[in-house]
Amino acid sequence: MIKVSDLNIPTLDDVNASDKKVLLRIDINSPVDKKTGKLLDDSRIKAHAYTVRNLLERGNSIVILSHQGRPGDDDFISLQQHAELLSKYVGTNVEFIEDIIGPYAIEKIKKISRGEVYLLENVRLVSEELIEAPPVQQSKTFLVKKLSPYFDIYVNDAFAAAHRSQPSLVGFPLMLPSAAGKIMEKEVSALAKIFNPEDSPKIFVLGGGKVSDTLKIIEHLAKNRVSDRILTGGLVAELFAVAKGINLGKANMQVLESKGLLSLVPRARKLLLSGAPIEIPVDFLTEKQSGEIAEEPANSVNGVIKDIGTTTIEIYSSFIKEAKVITLRGPMGIIEDERFRNGTKSLLKSAFESPGYVIIGGGHMISMVEKGIEINENKVHISTGGGALLLFLAGDKLPALEALHLSWVSKSGKS
Numbered sequence: 001m002i003k004v005s006d007l008n009i010p011t012l013d014d015v016n017a018s019d020k021k022v023l024l025r026i027d028i029n030s031p032v033d034k035k036t037g038k039l040l041d042d043s044r045i046k047a048h049a050y051t052v053r054n055l056l057e058r059g060n061s062i063v064i065l066s067h068q069g070r071p072g073d074d075d076f077i078s079l080q081q082h083a084e085l086l087s088k089y090v091g092t093n094v095e096f097i098e099d100i101i102g103p104y105a106i107e108k109i110k111k112i113s114r115g116e117v118y119l120l121e122n123v124r125l126v127s128e129e130l131i132e133a134p135p136v137q138q139s140k141t142f143l144v145k146k147l148s149p150y151f152d153i154y155v156n157d158a159f160a161a162a163h164r165s166q167p168s169l170v171g172f173p174l175m176l177p178s179a180a181g182k183i184m185e186k187e188v189s190a191l192a193k194i195f196n197p198e199d200s201p202k203i204f205v206l207g208g209g210k211v212s213d214t215l216k217i218i219e220h221l222a223k224n225r226v227s228d229r230i231l232t233g234g235l236v237a238e239l240f241a242v243a244k245g246i247n248l249g250k251a252n253m254q255v256l257e258s259k260g261l262l263s264l265v266p267r268a269r270k271l272l273l274s275g276a277p278i279e280i281p282v283d284f285l286t287e288k289q290s291g292e293i294a295e296e297p298a299n300s301v302n303g304v305i306k307d308i309g310t311t312t313i314e315i316y317s318s319f320i321k322e323a324k325v326i327t328l329r330g331p332m333g334i335i336e337d338e339r340f341r342n343g344t345k346s347l348l349k350s351a352f353e354s355p356g357y358v359i360i361g362g363g364h365m366i367s368m369v370e371k372g373i374e375i376n377e378n379k380v381h382i383s384t385g386g387g388a389l390l391l392f393l394a395g396d397k398l399p400a401l402e403a404l405h406l407s408w409v410s411k412s413g414k415s
């Protein structure tokens with residue numbers, strides 16, 4: 001059992017996860033090369049393989065659910081590549097099933113034997129999965145009603161998606177005995193232990209492209225007074241620059257407009273006026289239509305912003321070096337292009353060299369941690385989560401954890 005504030009989260013031992021038919025939800029959503037459609041990083045796949053191996057050692061058969069990307073985005077692809085990589089890291093064949101709740105998937109699930117592992121297709125192909133709602137409502141979806149009858153237990157290992165109240169994450173725990181997987185258990189236990197509200201100064205380095213999510217997180221961090229300083233990068237920085245009245249130029253305004261982000265400016269401006277400790281870059285690395293790459297001051301940008309500039313790196317690094325806890329999520333630039341990785345790499349280096357404790361999260365951000373560098377586990381926690389990590393650190397209750405708690409209460413009669 002894991003205790004998280006007033007939630008009791010059952011673990012594999014609490015549901016006797018042995019010799020059972022297990023429905024396992026993991027989060028192997030990974031960065032994708034927009035040009036080739038190939039996965040750019042397999043950190044999450046490698047991490048979740050541990051839970052799959054653990055469940056196999058307990059004599060279970062396993063059917064896995066996960067998502068990749070969001071409909072309409074370039075990274076919304078099939079899980080076929082993921083199954084091949086999972087087979088490699090688990091050390092046994094993970095059969096890819098190109099179906100989710102259709103007759104082919106159901107027939108295969110009915111016949112699965114002990115020791116077999118199936119990975120179903122991208123669960124976000126089921127339209128219900130895109131709707132967030134409370135567990136009771138999600139337990140009545142086609143996805144949950146079609147799959148639940150064929151399993152003994154449900155295991156949620158998807159810490160990185162635990163902030164999503166979607167059917168595959170919160171619907172099954174009311175229908176099946178449920179538990180946290182080994183990655184979920186490890187993340188929640190570690191973060192609850194290392195994140196001491198008393199530690200100060202706490203710095204959050206927040207970048208990336210999930211601006212609406214990150215704005216909500218910053219509102220929570222500011223409201224709960226969890227962060228002493230928030231250093232912004234990526235599209236998040238551009239939103240706050242515009243909110244500060246900085247003219248980023250026509251090209252960048254068009255990027256923000258095309259992503260529907262300008263409607264968030266009033267909320268960002270309100271945060272700035274409230275005195276939230278938010279920093280924005282003083283310079284950017286930009287690319288002109290001619291292809292020329294240049295470093296430009298934030299108040300006279302002509303090219304399309306692709307990364308933060310060196311002066312910003314120096315200023316942010318000086319803040320990082322004074323921090324007791326540094327949490328980084330979301331890259332500073334368009335890291336799919338190696339020309340725009342300097343900002344992210346430089347800040348990661350400053351964090352690793354600082355005396356503070358470092359927490360790193362987010363699929364793209366994790367992919368930037370140099371493969372094979374020596375990570376001092378006493379000083380660095382590499383989370384599989386991004387938004388989920390930040391909301392957990394901001395003190396929010398994650399819907400997937402609440403659903404597991406509800407399942408425990410309803411099935412065990414214990415609170």
Ligand SMILES: Nc1ncnc2c1ncn2[C@@H]1O[C@H](COP(=O)(O)OP(=O)(O)O)[C@@H](O)[C@H]1O
Binds near residue numbers: 207211336363364365
């Ligand atoms: N200045 C920028 N303009 C456009 N996209 C950006 C910029 N900086 C970062 N990005 C994009 O942000 C995406 C990663 O964002 P996000 O998913 O929030 O990060 P994480 O996966 O680490 O949580 C990458 O695809 C990257 O190309």
Ligand SMILES: O=C(OP(=O)(O)O)[C@H](O)COP(=O)(O)O
Binds near residue numbers: 029070384387388
């Ligand atoms: O990659 C994820 O979140 P992250 O980008 O915050 O790390 C999770 O898989 C959640 O994906 P979503 O933000 O499309 O629901």
